[in-house]
Amino acid sequence: MSAAETPLAEPGWGSLEDAVARVLWDEEAIQKRVRELGAQIARDYQALLGSALGENPPLVVGIFRGAIVFLADLMRAMPIPLECDYVQLYSYGKGSEAGEIQLLRDLGTPAQGRHILLVEDIVDTGQTLHFLCEHLEARGAASLKICALIDKKPRRRVKIPLDYVGFLLEEDAFVVGYGLDYAERFRNLPYVAALKPEALAP
Ligand code: IMP
Numbered sequence: 001m002s003a004a005e006t007p008l009a010e011p012g013w014g015s016l017e018d019a020v021a022r023v024l025w026d027e028e029a030i031q032k033r034v035r036e037l038g039a040q041i042a043r044d045y046q047a048l049l050g051s052a053l054g055e056n057p058p059l060v061v062g063i064f065r066g067a068i069v070f071l072a073d074l075m076r077a078m079p080i081p082l083e084c085d086y087v088q089l090y091s092y093g094k095g096s097e098a099g100e101i102q103l104l105r106d107l108g109t110p111a112q113g114r115h116i117l118l119v120e121d122i123v124d125t126g127q128t129l130h131f132l133c134e135h136l137e138a139r140g141a142a143s144l145k146i147c148a149l150i151d152k153k154p155r156r157r158v159k160i161p162l163d164y165v166g167f168l169l170e171e172d173a174f175v176v177g178y179g180l181d182y183a184e185r186f187r188n189l190p191y192v193a194a195l196k197p198e199a200l201a202p
Contacts, residue, residue, distance in 0.1 A: 019186075019199040020176075025167055027190040030149075030178055031073070033166045037147060038077020041117065041164060045080055048143070049115065056142075057081035059114045061107065063132065064088040066121035069179035069187070070149045070166075074119060085109045089128060101131045111139035121179050122150040122169075126158035133160070150175065150192070167192075174200055 025033075045058050057080070062071035064086045075084055088105035116136055123129060129146060136144055147164040154172040169175065176182050177189030182200065 019195055020193045021173075021196045023191045023193045024169070024173075024175060025178075025192045030166075030190075030192065034070070034073045035077045037164050037166060038074055038079075041074075041145075041147065042078045042080045045115070045117075054081055056113070056115065057083055058117050059107075059109060059111075060084045060117045060119060062086040062119045063121070063128065064105070065187070066179050066181065067119045067149075070121055071119045074147065083109065087132065089132070091128065101128055103131075103135065107136075107139075111136050111141045113140065113142050115143045116141045116145070118144065118146045120146065120148045122152055122175070123148045123160060123162065124152050124155050126156050126160040129160045130158040149178070150180075 046053060049056070049058075060071065060075055060078070060082050062068060062084070065088065067086075071084065071086070075082065085107050086105070087103065087107060090102045090104045091100070118129065118132060118136075120129060129148075133144060133146075145163040146160065147166075148162050149166040150169050151162055151165045151167070152169040152172070152175075154170070173194040174182065175192050175194050176186035177192045179187050180192065181187045182195055186195075
């Protein structure tokens, strides 16, 4: 089904056809890439931890709310023992602009000695991951890896080593769907699409 055919009307935006400029990655492309990432990550943890995998399985940590859909699919593509948790952050930026970051919900599991895989929806300036890596390293994580669905390069301000990336976004487009929102809308789209610039509030 194309974006234009999706039967979803958004109050204030009209139909999706009005807000979505184009689909960047459709459901099939995303599911294929997530399966590849899950298999690769599982192999890497098996190689890293060997027989210790069962005693101290990786802690897969979603950065909510944007990573909620990606986390659910990625975990199910990793055929190894694992635990999951989430953190929730709040950025004071409005709409599509990044701002100061506050931790709204910390891990429910102690990070000390854990092999943590951070799961992020999209890396933009890099400030969110920089904040979170410092936070988790200070709590004694044994290892820290990052898996991002989308690496949006043009606005990067902080260099962040990304271990696993689903898709590269070379342009400065604001994208929605598959968990990603604009003003809390569009998270439930099964694909990732660029919004028309005029759909973004000034
Ligand atoms: P950063 O701290 O600038 O890297 O921003 C990362 C966070 O900003 C992501 O977790 C998203 O919540 C949000 N974000 C950045 N770019 C986009 C986008 O194109 N669409 C939706 N959310 C975005």
